Amino acid sequence: xxxxxxxxxxxxxxxxxxxxxxKLRIEKVSRLHFEYGYSANKxxxxxxxxxxxxxxxxxxxxxxxxxxxNKISTVSLLQSHxxxxxxxxxxxxxxxxxxxxxxxxxxxxxxxxxxxxxIQQIQIRRGQYGDGKSVFG
Numbered sequence: 001x002x003x004x005x006x007x008x009x010x011x012x013x014x015x016x017x018x019x020x021x022x023k024l025r026i027e028k029v030s031r032l033h034f035e036y037g038y039s040a041n042k043x044x045x046x047x048x049x050x051x052x053x054x055x056x057x058x059x060x061x062x063x064x065x066x067x068x069x070n071k072i073s074t075v076s077l078l079q080s081h082x083x084x085x086x087x088x089x090x091x092x093x094x095x096x097x098x099x100x101x102x103x104x105x106x107x108x109x110x111x112x113x114x115x116x117x118x119i120q121q122i123q124i125r126r127g128q129y130g131d132g133k134s135v136f137g
Contacts, residue, residue, distance in 0.1 A: 025049065029057045078126065082119055089115045 017025060028047060032038045040058055044051040089112055096108045 025053075026057050026061075029054055030061060033058055033061075078122055082122055085115050085119050089119075 025047070029043055032043045032046065038046070040051055040054040044054045047054070092108055092112045092115065096105060096112070099105050099108060
């Protein structure tokens with residue numbers, strides 16, 4: 001996340017947000033919370049936005065998920081997760097190809113192995129609890 005984006009979001013000092021600003025804030029909060037795993041306190045500090053606003057955004061996201069959760073199939077969720085893991089693996093592989101330092105290469109290889117392990121765990125669980133078909137198709 002760029003410093004300019006964080007600074008732009010941090011200029012707000014109370015009062016209602018415009019629809020555009022609110023949408024931008026919610027996108028940033030969502031990314032920081034779900035992709036980076038940051039707490040509301042950490043997000044509040046990073047974006048310089050009131051912690052209660054961040055907590056409300058996160059609560060509303062979970063309520064939205066809950067509302068639509070039953071409409072989403074488990075298979076599509078698993079496929080989406082596996083696709084994200086594969087994209088992460090591709091990015092790591094690209095980084096590995098350009099990295100020169102041995103210690104960095106080893107660290108990246110370890111991350112690739114962890115991603116592959118997660119994919120295999122999904123496949124194993126799918127076989128145990130699902131219909132035995134591959135998550136890939």
